[in-house]
Structure formats: C-alpha cells, structure tokens
Amino acid sequence: MAERGRPRRGCLAGLALAVVVFAVTVVAVVLALRVFTATDSGTGRCTAPLEDETLGLAPDQADNAALMGAVALRRELPARAVTIAIATAMQESRLRNIDYGDRDSVGLFQQRPSQGWGTVEEIMDPVYSTNAFYDVLVTVEGWESAEVTDAAQDVQRSAFPDAYAQHESRGRAFASSLTGYSTGALVCRLDPAADGGGSAAGALDTVSDRLARDFVDIGLQRAEDHLLVDATTLPAGLDDAPARRGWALAQWAVATAEATGVSVVATDGQAWVRDDGAEAGWAPVGDSDLPESVARALQQAGPGAVVIA
Template sequence: MDRRRFKRRLRGFAVLAVLLALVVGGVIIAINYLNENQTLVRERCTAVVGPDSYELDPDQASNAALIAGLAVQRGLPPRAASIALATAVQESKLRNINYGDRDSVGLFQQRPSQDWGRAEQLMDPVYATNAFYDVLVEIEGYENLAVTDAAQQVQRSAFPEAYADHEAEARAFASALTGQSTGALNCVLRKPTAVGDPQQVLDQLTTAFGGLQTSVNDRAVQVQAQGSTGWAIAHWAVANAKALNIAGVEHGGLSWSREQAEWAVAETQSDKVRITLAGPEDVKE
C-alpha cells in the first residue's frame, strides 16, 4: 500500500473515531440530562393481567389502592373491589372531586340529597367508599352480577351501561390491589420530593387495612402479612410511593424500587412486607 493511500485511510479512521466519540458523548449527556431533569419522566402506574395492561396516574392509583384496601379490610371478595373501581373510574376518573352533576361530589359522585351523607362526609374517600360497600353488600348475589347491574343497583345512574366500559381495567387493578396477583402493579415515578415519614405510612396503612402487626426500623416500615393480604399491602405501597415518598417495596421474594421502576427477584426471602422510605440522599435537589 502506498504512503498516500495509507494516510487517507488513517485520516478516515481518525474521522470515524471522532464521530464515534461524539455519539457516545451525546448519549452520555442525554442520559445525564434525563436523570437530572426528572420532569421529563411521565409518571404512571400500570396493572398487568396476562397480556393486557392498564394505566392510571399516581393520584388515581392511590385512590384505587384505598378502595381495594377497604374491601380487604372488610373481608369482601375481589369482585366487590372490581365493581367499586369500575364505578369510581366512570363517576370521577378515580379523583376526589368536589363537583359533579347537581349536588354530586367525591370519588363515587354520591349526592347528599339522595341520603348518602353530608357533602363534607362524601368528600372523605374512606367514608364514600364504605358508603358504597354498605349498599353493595345488601344486594343479593352481587358477586355474580355483571358490573353494570351491580353498580347500577348501588348508584342508580342515568347511564348504567357506561360502567361496563371500565370492567377490564377495574378487574386488573382489583386483582393487583387485593393481592390476587403478585408483582402485578408497577409505578414509574420521578425522584421523591421529600424524606419519607414512617408514621404517615403507618397511619395510611391502618386507614386502608385496619390493625396490622407492624414495626419501624430506621427508614423501613415492616408489616407482618402473608398470602393475598401481603401482596395487597405491597401493591398498595407501590401505588402510594409518590404520595408517601416511598423508595422501595419488598415482599414474597420480589422487590420493587423507585429507581428501577419494576419488580425483580429480591436478595432475601421474607414473609413480611418491607417498605423503604426515601432518605435525604434520594430526594431531588
């Protein structure tokens, strides 16, 4: 090979090396930019059942977790949670709104004028959800009714057929949030905005599930729970990770972390649900 050709090839390799360095550098800069600019992360919570998946915003998922948790606390079947979730999705999009048709308010758009309670009571998601279940359980054989029929007998809606539109989504979230499926609810979230408070987590857990055997160790809340109850609590914690500044959840040989945003095999096996709260090092500056 003559010297002229050799120099041309050498220059070509140099140009390629520079271009490759620029590409790699650009990728690294982009990754760092995404990590530092968390506002670009689209926050969402996903429930997966078989090949199907359904999404809610974190605030919606938190309300869904409360509705399902209260069903577990009351000893109701998962079908009750499915009916309640389908109803709340249709009525309020799972948001605790203070307005609606005529005097309707809250998650279920219940009306004070229809003897559901005072407006301020119906704006309490716990009161509103229990009021819904109080009527539902009085319906004979509601577990075997179509969602549309069961929801309509509770709500007396002008558009009863609309409840059926949300049945598959409600079933997916009910399955995860009542603990019938494992590692089935995942949330993609930005970095925490504050350090987690163990007492706040304990208070919210008690509201959703009633009395539990719990302990606090540093920044971790541990709950003694097995089977479907354990997974209901684990999924509840993921659904509330944004609101309660939760960094990670571990149960049944699986672990979820806010950083990885997925369930993976845990390093240890435990019959407890371990909820790890965000510390100063986790908080977005």
C-alpha cells in the first residue's frame, strides 16, 4: 500500500504546482493587459480612440510615442511614419527604452551596434534611435502605402516578420492624435503632480527642455505660471492647418505630462486638467477649472497656440 501511496502524493503535488503556475500566469496576463490596453477609467494610463475602440498605453510608453510623433512632425513625415514607429517599438521593446535585448540589441527599437545602428550610448538616446529608425524607413520604396508589418520588417529585418501587425491599431490611434488629425482625443489620467502642481517653475523648466529636445526649434513665451507655445512655428508638413499643429503639440504635452509634471494643457478652446484624475478629458475652457492667467492667455492667442501650465 505504501508503494502505491507515493505516486498518488506525487500526482497531488504536481496538480497543486500546476494550479499555482496557472494562477500566477493568469495574474501576469491580467496585469499585462492593464498595462498595454489601459482602457479603464483609473489613473496612471493614457488612451486614444480608433473607430469603435479605445487603445491604451502606460504613461512612460505614451511619453516615448509622443517623441516619435514630435520627431516625425519636425521631419515633415506623415502620420503613417508614426504608426509604423510606434507599432515597431511596441513589438521590439514594449515602447520602453531598455538597455538589454537579444544579443547586442538595445533601446526602443532594439537596434544593434554590431549591425551599424550606432554605439550603445547613441542607441540608448531615444531621439537618436528614433531618427535612425526614420532614416532607414524613408529609404524603403513604397513605405507610405505598404502594410505596417512589411514596412517595419524592411527596416528591422526581424526573425518574426509578421509580429508587428498586432500593434497596428494602437500605433494608428496614437499617431493620429500626436500628429493632430484626431483632436481632443489623446487623454492621460494621472495622479496629481508630485510637487503639488504643474505651474511650479520646475515643471515649466522641464517641459521647456522637453520641447527643445523633441521639437528642437519652436516658438514659445514664458510667463510666471505658464508657457504659451506657438505651434505654427512647427513645419507645416502635408498642410498648413494651424489648429492641427496646435492639437499635435497639445496632445504631445498631455502624453508627456507624467514626466514633465504639467497640470494644464489648453488649445483651440479646449483644456485638459490633470487634477481631474480619473475623470480627466478634453473639455471647453469655460467648463474647466483653469487659472485665470491661462484662460486669458489662450483667449488672446491666435490659431495654433497651446498654453501649458
């Protein structure tokens, strides 16, 4: 009888282990879905709509997507380039600037020094790596009309050439907002800024530095408690619509707000207010709780103006 008992105990132990592994796997999948879909109404996530669905990113991912949008605008590349870049980086690094990967791959796009992409230090600079990606993308014949996964593969030469397609919808949703074609669309729901408010001088310093990094040369005026940014100083790209460029810059400011600490972004009569937390969204300036100076600055500014506070 004892000999028969041992296998039974082993089976029970194996079953218990399998249950534990399954439970851990379910928890991991749920957490991953919360990070990468981010469609609920809590704080700590950014969303953008596409047709009948809403796609999400964690704030640090949205921050990197915003850089890709800014670099494309500065280079006068169409929204399609941003879609391809975001989808590629989602597959390669989950849109995070990681310092590890397969063999010597590093960075947002998992570019390899051994394949001529640059040094590790260069590739770990997200501005450099994004420009390097676009440098190759624009040499691909017919990339503007190619399937996203085909264009990405022509740049990346991945061992999994079809994997990029799964991220196309998320790429399109955020690219449309970050290039200003979708207006009042990209929303981040965040906890209050750590310093108690994005109007602090430190936050304005940070966002000014980020504007210079991502857009290089852009017109702005600094007041005591806000920045007035002239989005019409951005390259016009495919058209000369000031409001579109204003929305592109405003939604960039929202996507980067977790890192910069800003609390208010306003353009085209609409405002996003960080302190609204889980209820944050774009609303008419008259319905938003804005500092008087911000509302006045926006009212007096011309088309394409963005107020950041």
